Amino acid sequence: MWRSAGSNWFRRLSAAARRYADDEGDWLYSSEWWGTDYDCSHSVLQSNSGKGNGVVSVVAHPSSKPSRMHWPSVERWLQQRWEQVHVGYGDGGNLRVLGYEWRVLRFNHVTRQSTAKVMAVYHEDKPESVYLIQQPHCLAVPYLKSMVSSGLTTLASCNYEINSALQGKKNMHILCIGHGGGSLPLFLASKIQGAIVHIVEIDPLVISASIQAMGFPAFSLMTQSGYRAFTKPDVINEVMWKGTHERLYLYEADAEEFITKSNNLYDMIFIDAYDGDDIFPHKFWNPDLPFLKALSSRLHPKHGTVVVNLHSDSDVLNNVGSFPSELELVLPMGKYVYQVCRAYKDVVLGTGNSCKEKGGHGLAFTVAVPWVCNTSLVVCRGFSLDSEYINRNLIVNALISKSLELEHVLDLPFPCLEYLKKGFVLVE
Numbered sequence: 246m247w248r249s250a251g252s253n254w255f256r257r258l259s260a261a262a263r264r265y266a267d268d269e270g271d272w273l274y275s276s277e278w279w280g281t282d283y284d285c286s287h288s289v290l291q292s293n294s295g296k297g298n299g300v301v302s303v304v305a306h307p308s309s310k311p312s313r314m315h316w317p318s319v320e321r322w323l324q325q326r327w328e329q330v331h332v333g334y335g336d337g338g339n340l341r342v343l344g345y346e347w348r349v350l351r352f353n354h355v356t357r358q359s360t361a362k363v364m365a366v367y368h369e370d371k372p373e374s375v376y377l378i379q380q381p382h383c384l385a386v387p388y389l390k391s392m393v394s395s396g397l398t399t400l401a402s403c404n405y406e407i408n409s410a411l412q413g414k415k416n417m418h419i420l421c422i423g424h425g426g427g428s429l430p431l432f433l434a435s436k437i438q439g440a441i442v443h444i445v446e447i448d449p450l451v452i453s454a455s456i457q458a459m460g461f462p463a464f465s466l467m468t469q470s471g472y473r474a475f476t477k478p479d480v481i482n483e484v485m486w487k488g489t490h491e492r493l494y495l496y497e498a499d500a501e502e503f504i505t506k507s508n509n510l511y512d513m514i515f516i517d518a519y520d521g522d523d524i525f526p527h528k529f530w531n532p533d534l535p536f537l538k539a540l541s542s543r544l545h546p547k548h549g550t551v552v553v554n555l556h557s558d559s560d561v562l563n564n565v566g567s568f569p570s571e572l573e574l575v576l577p578m579g580k581y582v583y584q585v586c587r588a589y590k591d592v593v594l595g596t597g598n599s600c601k602e603k604g605g606h607g608l609a610f611t612v613a614v615p616w617v618c619n620t621s622l623v624v625c626r627g628f629s630l631d632s633e634y635i636n637r638n639l640i641v642n643a644l645i646s647k648s649l650e651l652e653h654v655l656d657l658p659f660p661c662l663e664y665l666k667k668g669f670v671l672v673e
Contacts, residue, residue: 268658269310269362270385272616278306278347278360278385289348290458296448299353299521303458306347308362316342323366326484339369340484347385348459350426350451352521358451359425360385363460366481376481379427379460381435381489382658388554388619389429392515394661395612395623396552398648400513403548403627411654413438420444420511420543422500422529423518424451427461434489436655443511444495445503452497462486465493501528505539512545517554525555530585537592544593546626551593553622555582555611586611586622586672593624608640613668621664622672637671 291302311319323340343365350359362380367373384390401407410417416439421430424446434440444465446452455461464478464486478490496503500518519525528534544551590609608628611620628640648661 267310269308269380270383270390271659272387274308274310275385275616277308278349279357290454292450294352294448294450294521296450297520297522298448298451300351301448301450301454302351302354303454304349304351306349308345308347311345319364323484330483330487331480340366341369343367343375345380348426350454350459352523356519356521356523357386358519359428359455359459361426361428361459361461377458377460378481378485379431379462381428381431384428384432384659387616387664388517388556388614388621389432390659391612391614391619391621391664392429392517392552392554393432394648394651394659394664395621396513396515396550397655398644398651398661398665399608399623399625399628400548400550401651402643402647403550403625405512405548407651408654410439411437415439416441417513418443418509418511420504420509420514422504422514422516424455424495425517426459427455427495429515429517430493430495431461431489434492438488440492442493443509444493445498445500446495447497447499449497452495461495462490462493464490465495467494467496469497501534501536501539504543505535507539507543509543510545511543512549514540514544514549514551516551519556523556525581525585530581530588532588532592537588541593544626548625548627549593550623550625551589553585553589553624554619555585555622556617556619582620589622589624590672594626609672610640611668611670611672612665615663615667620668624672637669640671641669 286304286306289303289305291300293299294301319342320340327340345362345364348361348363349357350361352358362383362385364378364380365375366378367375384393397407406415407417409415417437419430419433419440419442421433421442421444424430424444427444430442430444434442452466456463456466462478462482462485464473464475464482466474468474478486482490516529518529528536530537532538540551586609594607594609607624607626609622609624611622613620644665645662648665651657652659652661
């Protein structure tokens with residue numbers, strides 16, 4: 246199916262292969278944080294959640310990248326940042342790199358909820374003061390790369406001026422439902438200069454873990470009344486995050502309540518919300534409950550794009566005969582996956598031809614994530630092609646073309662195409 250749609254493109258790619266920077270989050274290094282050898286790992290946080298996530302813990306694993314030979318250049322960068330951000334504040338040249346670690350957020354000691362790479366730095370004159378800084382360029386878990394690649398590529402295919410957003414000339418309003426360690430919103434805010442990212446997380450323990458143990462910017466934290474929890478960031482946060490953390494807004498809230506009461510209009514919504522039992526909550530996909538309808542009303546009517554991370558439910562697929570044969574092949578993760586896809590398509594795009602009446606064709610598709618049992622669902626308003634007859638091949642070729650442009654302008658360390666080409670299926 247994919248080969249016939251994109252075979253010409255693969256030949257062109259082979260003639261114009263791009264050289265990528267070393268991707269510290271490549272699956273090549275997954276043995277450091279996904280493997281079974283935990284001899285060098287240690288727990289840095291563990292507590293019981295009051296929000297249904299069971300035991301929330303953060304486990305640290307040694308990282309081989311960047312190697313020590315690169316640490317002096319990082320220290321020089323820290324010095325330059327200090328001088329740019331805190332003119333006349335004093336000498337920041339005594340900041341030193343202590344090392345790098347993978348930090349893995351787990352629920353009930355089993356589910357890998359989130360993975361982030363952190364850098365630890367300290368002051369030479371205050372060696373007891375250690376600061377953790379999450380590395381914003383590093384997306385480790387493949388499904389995050391899939392969400393970014395498929396979601397941004399689709400948005401860019403809707404005549405959305407993504408270059409203006411990348412350069413900060415216009416704002417891109419993004420909502421992330423489910424926070425984890427925060428690697429997705431931090432990546433988006435650091436790569437897209439015009440990104441205004443709202444993050445909703447129901448569990449205060451997860452928020453605390455991301456800030457204290459996974460190096461997420463503390464200045465992003467919001468109060469229940471809608472103000473910054475900290476009136477100003479501390480010195481090290483200014484050095485590391487100035488220009489980025491002002492555009493991150495982390496709310497402790499129930500996603501259904503947040504989006505129902507919100508007046509914001511979002512260009513993109515990312516949903517990655519699983520509980521301690523590794524279940525995608527029923528209220529997030531039942532079309533008869535308030536969440537989906539409220540989400541639809543908060544999505545930009547011309548190009549709004551929703552990306553949902555889906556994976557196995559607690560019950561295995563036990564009635565494959567009720568599913569379309571194509572979906573059986575690429576979505577064998579759980580009996581609710583197909584229903585989730587149809588619910589989002591029907592509510593966000595409208596059933597029948599109603600999406601066309603809104604001025605766009607609309608598009609819903611899934612892609613299988615490499616290496617792990619996840620699926621990315623993408624539902625987009627306004628996707629259109631210069632043809633009255635829209636078929637899978639035309640859509641795939643349009644997405645391939647945009648993915649190549651996108652990875653160049655974003656300077657991604659990984660190819661978008663790798664996360665679009667596997668198991669592409671239109672949700673009918």
